[in-house]
Amino acid sequence: MKNFNIKAVLFLNYFVFAILLNSVGTVILQMQQNFGITKSNASILEGFKDLPIAICSFILASFLPKIGIKNSMLIALFLVSCMCFVMPFADHFWFFKLLFAIVGISFALIKISVFTSIGLVTDNDKEHSSFMGFLEGFFMVGVLMGNVLFSLFIDDSNPKSMTWLNVYWVLGAISVVSFIFLFFSKLNENEAKSENTSLIGDIKNSISLFSYKKVLFFLLCVFLFVLVEQSFQTWTPTFYKEILKVPTSMSIQAGAVLAGAFALGRFLSGFFLRKFAWIYVVSFCAIGFAVSILLVLPLTQNTNISTDAGWLNAPLVVYLFPLMGVFLAPIYPSINSLILSSTPKYLHSSMSGLIVVFSAIGGTIGSIITGSVFEKFTGQHAFYLSLIPLSLLIISAIIMNKFKINPKK
Template sequence: MTDSNSNSRYIRWLTYLMFMMFAMTSDSVGEIIKEVKVAFSVTNAQASLMHSLPMLGIALSGLFLGFLADKFGRKNTIILGLAVFGVACYSFMVANDFVLIVSLMTLSGIAVGIFKTGALALIGDISSSTKQHTATMNGAEAFFGVGAIIGPLIVAYLIHTGVAWQWLYVIAGGVCTLLITIALFVKYPSYKQSHADEAEKVSLMQSLKLLKNPYALGFSLGAFLYVAAESAIYVWMPSYLVCDATSVKATYDCYAEGSAQMLAIYSVTAFFVLRALGRFVGIWMMSHFNWALVLMLFSGAIVVCFAGGLMGGKQVALYLFPLTGIFMSVIYPTFNSKGISCFPKHQHGSVAGVILFFTAAGAAAGPFIMGLVSDANGGDAKYGFMVATVFAAILFVGLLLNFIFNPTQQRLEEIEASEYGAN
């Protein structure tokens, strides 16, 4: 019993660190784009490929390779994904060409799709209940939030000290090597098949059939709407908060001296800090409260913050937009957890891949649609946030209906009894 608990603890920390490592690189892309545009004289559209192509890689990898965790095991899939990610990271040491940089970022996205679906499936194996599954998922996303904070800080420090930003990926490669070593020596739990021939049924076609399943599709659409709304904060909030959008240099002199100007400059960091803190609190919250009620209330608060920030202007948005980090904190990990928990453990990898596909699609499509709408209205980021508010409002309506009708209650109770009852 002690050895089992010890292994579960090691595996849980291994999962947390994988999420943190991924966020260190993915959420630093904004800082990196600024350097790459100058170094290689690329356009905004070309530079945006550094964000959209890795997201596409994650999306396609999650959808078409998510079944690997169910067919070949969590450990093998995680080590494969980490190995590919590590090779991509170390290759940045010789990446002095824009095409090669974008190619390596895309490869790292594909690798993330592989090891993340394996990790998400593994969370089900080490959880003793669907409630603990949700708490662990919030923990993983909390560490993702930590990585989202320290990654950009590392890039900023490297650039400030005259060191190439590529060393961020070398650092991530070192973390990846450590994680592979841990994964090789830690004993993973074996997940039980419902039938003797279930392993043979796991395939790409079976994974794609999940797109028709109402539980998988419902939570996936929720993830798409959430990520599309969330991306407005870290992609478009800086553009909305600047005092003069036509100026070449960002100015914040329209805010009061001191703390207000400082908050405007570091608004995205403030958002990420609040989101990370909220996810740590979410570990406790999701173990003690009705998840459907929490998500309904928090999604409504996001709509209020977005609408208030638009109606009140920059002076109000300065506080309300970063504040959404608290309310956004528990939504995505809970979508992931409950969506995966609606299925038996031998399908967790495939389901995680489907949800990951919609997640990455939302991250890629949301900012793009907002940018198009803003450009069509004179380039004002306010119009992009109007689109984000619509996404958030649709999400709220869906979660309100979910709370009222509770369509997953019976399904989750069945899975609780069949998959976790013996633990």
């Protein structure tokens, strides 16, 4: 396989950050149990993760190729490795704020670098779409494995136990391994660099993207999608614990099942995008997810699950809820691949930066809204609200499909 080594490294890097980023739902649940933090206060961890992603992406995107794509990823892996080895000694809420701030900064470097690299290691639009789908699918495998890993360190018999922090020794080791693999890999970055080598020229390239209507509607789609996705990913463990009344470890494992559903959906998107136009895939998935919400959420009302419930004796709704992720999953890689394959490779870094910025903003707002509604009303009300951004997403995608991008270098 062409570029196999660097492709494998991109998968591994994405895997590491999938675990770290999406552990926020687990950490929010543990903060409530270990430190008595309220839902609304715990939800700000999403902001400590996403706002650094947004700010750093905005600052770094236009001239990241000058830092070096490989160098940027190495810096990111070094930072999170150090932080992971500190976390087993965490004894205050501010440690977790710092953790997610560093994870956010590092992920900004990783995601822009990875998205920029895809155009360098693929040869055409279909290969780009397929690789993006598989990469995002592997990201969700990382989320799944992360939830399972965290659940193994949870002590259900002692909710106040801090032994779960030992999971960060494992995560630190994985980060170090990823750093070593990347260090010895080669990546030709020449095509990612603009002919205009000045910083001002790079910034102008980034700003020029806002002049295209297709880009504007695409960014709206990204914002709306992540607003919905992050709400479900972050609050599913708490929903299972407080609404379905299952044990803490099982609540975290439910997040793993949701991630597994996302992974399946994104792997499938790698195949479907080779056969169907992206707009049909996105529209079908958004409508399918909306319908599943209307069918599944009513089943979560007034459930009676025994305290010793497990995956072998749980009610049907316990399985159905996370499986909704199969419908939602293909949307993100579909729209991202479309916009990146529509722009010249020298603009991929800038475009990737915008993707990360609007994803981070959507994730933060979605998590805070969901947490606040969850606290004041119910988890069902919080998730029903996702029907609004889903509707706007379909409309925005249809409008985006009508425009083209023809930038001049």
